[in-house]
Amino acid sequence: MKKTKKQINVHAFTPIAKPINTSIQKNSTMLLLGEIPYVNGSKTFTTKLYYLKGLRGMLRHACMDLARAYDIEVCHSSEKTELRDGTKLVSQGFHPLGACDPPCILRRIFGTFREDSRISVSADPITSISHKEYITEVPVQKVHIASENRIALSYDRIPIQDFRQSYFSGYFTFSIDATQLTDDEIKFLLESLLHIEYYGGGRSAGYGHVKILNVELLHITIERKFESENGTLKVVEEEKVTPLELDTLDDWTESISLSALTQELELMDGE
Numbered sequence: 001m002k003k004t005k006k007q008i009n010v011h012a013f014t015p016i017a018k019p020i021n022t023s024i025q026k027n028s029t030m031l032l033l034g035e036i037p038y039v040n041g042s043k044t045f046t047t048k049l050y051y052l053k054g055l056r057g058m059l060r061h062a063c064m065d066l067a068r069a070y071d072i073e074v075c076h077s078s079e080k081t082e083l084r085d086g087t088k089l090v091s092q093g094f095h096p097l098g099a100c101d102p103p104c105i106l107r108r109i110f111g112t113f114r115e116d117s118r119i120s121v122s123a124d125p126i127t128s129i130s131h132k133e134y135i136t137e138v139p140v141q142k143v144h145i146a147s148e149n150r151i152a153l154s155y156d157r158i159p160i161q162d163f164r165q166s167y168f169s170g171y172f173t174f175s176i177d178a179t180q181l182t183d184d185e186i187k188f189l190l191e192s193l194l195h196i197e198y199y200g201g202g203r204s205a206g207y208g209h210v211k212i213l214n215v216e217l218l219h220i221t222i223e224r225k226f227e228s229e230n231g232t233l234k235v236v237e238e239e240k241v242t243p244l245e246l247d248t249l250d251d252w253t254e255s256i257s258l259s260a261l262t263q264e265l266e267l268m269d270g271e
């Protein structure tokens with residue numbers, strides 16, 4: 001088996017973020033995945049893994065911001081235009097999800113409820129390991145993870161609710177599989193990364209600041225084969241990584257806003 005893929009690795013830092021996954025009554029905690037062993041010196045310890053949820057949503061928002069900055073109309077996250085009480089759901093610069101023909105840049109990348117996304121966003125699970133040196137069998141991202149107990153006070157400083165929230169702090173990396181995208185779509189996605197500022201919940205309370213530090217553009221060839229070992233067929237994987245070369249990064253605007261313009265012209269023709 002041999003396949004090639006285009007991958008964007010994004011390295012970021014957050015002083016404190018709350019990727020809220022599950023809410024159990026008053027408590028918002030990160031999604032717990034499982035426990036794995038790790039080795040420090042001659043001793044074996046265990047550590048809990050947590051899932052970084054909401055990365056794709058963060059990226060989608062960044063793309064919406066970028067499209068707005070260039071006056072490119074894109075899909076909103078809702079298929080409906082308004083609620084029963086008349087509240088408008090789709091603001092200026094957006095159309096209802098999936099209402100575009102031809103599909104706008106956001107739909108081409110992220111799909112709709114019915115159409116698959118052409119990218120996938122993933123990250124190795126995060127974990128808190130107190131040892132400086134450690135070896136794990138599966139890839140993990142070492143960060144600081146903690147829970148805080150918070151108390152909501154009323155104006156007269158009487159506790160009205162106490163709740164617990166988990167957060168993490170540190171450097172983290174996520175990857176975008178962009179194999180199905182054209183070069184211009186990849187460039188659009190790259191520029192959208194400059195619009196990322198927040199991740200997770202609690203933004204108004206000062207949580208979730210994210211700084212994107214650097215980005216790797218990779219062309220990866222993966223080859224998998226069996227190797228016989230005493231009657232067992234072991235799967236051996238070989239990965240070859242080379243930089244993905246893109247020429248000038250900012251020339252996507254022409255093809256992508258042009259497709260938006262064609263859309264407008266076609267609409268006018270139809271009238």
Ligand SMILES: [Zn+2]
Pocket residue numbers: 073074075076095097098099100103104105106107
């Ligand atoms: Zn659209």
